[in-house]
Amino acid sequence: MTPAERERLLVRILDALSDPKSAMAEGRPHHKAKGRAIDMLTLHFGSTGRVIYMAEELAVLYPGEDVFVPDILAVLDVPQPEDDPRMAWVVADEGRGLSLVLEVLHQGDRNKDLVANVERYARLGIPEYFVYDRLRQQVHGYRLPAPDATRYQRIVPQMGRHASAVLGLDLAVAGNRLQFFQGMAELFGSADLIGRLKGMMESLESRAEQAQAQAEQAQAQAEQAMAGLREALLAALAMRGIPCPDEARARLLACQDPATLQRWLLRAMSADSLEQILAE
DSSP states (O other): OOHHHHHHHHHHHHHHHOOHHHHHHHHHHHHHHHHHHHHHHHHHHHHHTOOEEEEESOEEEOTTSOOBOOSEEEEETOOOOSSOOOSEEEHHHHSSOOSEEEEEESSSOHHIIIIIHHHHHHHTTOSEEEEEETTTTEEEEEEOSSTTOOSOEEOOOBTTBEEETTTTEEEEEOSSSEEEEETTEEOOOHHHHHHHHHHHHHHHHHHHHHHHHHHHHHHHHHHHHHHHHHHHHHHHHHHTTOOOOHHHHHHHHHOOOHHHHHHHHHHHTTOSSHHHHTOO
């Protein structure tokens, strides 16, 4: 088959798989859970630099098998291109099958996800298979016990978490949604990170406003203190009968150095003239 013929075949396959009624039946909860999961995983692996290919709703073609479209698939040691040209994952072309499949079950066919797929994916040699049962808020995990095995073993959760050897992460239901953990650290999606950044910015802005208010208050207190020093100095001059002409008064009122004002005030208690008081 030539590349052009293969391309036309893929287009026909994808058209045949496109069922608007089926997609609508899944509903928004299914779509949001799936989108959030791949968003978290893509961000995580992109930040850690681990080479793993992930795709959402990509048709998969194994030789001699009916086409299937997992909610999320992962393939180890395959780079994640920024602009992915793939129209399907064709095992014969890629030279390898899937490493992991994650299905989100909401109002769909429970028998397909929890029985038929368990048998089929194991037979195809897919090392791990997970189902997030959103309706019942449960995670089901399956793993091949050996590379040549054709039947899955259930992954026994530890403290409510299902470990994925493929992803190097734990899956669990937390806060009524599927969550991923690396050790004790919880993975976050784009919306979570944006929300946290927004909260941090609001906190920083609040602190900046508080600091500005404190600085303005301190400035006002300093100005009040200097005004008090000027008034005390003028009162001392008047009490001791020392004349203060307009030029000297303007100099006194223009002074912004509290140390100078304090020095002048002390001199005003004993000096005999204005010149002695205001001497440098």
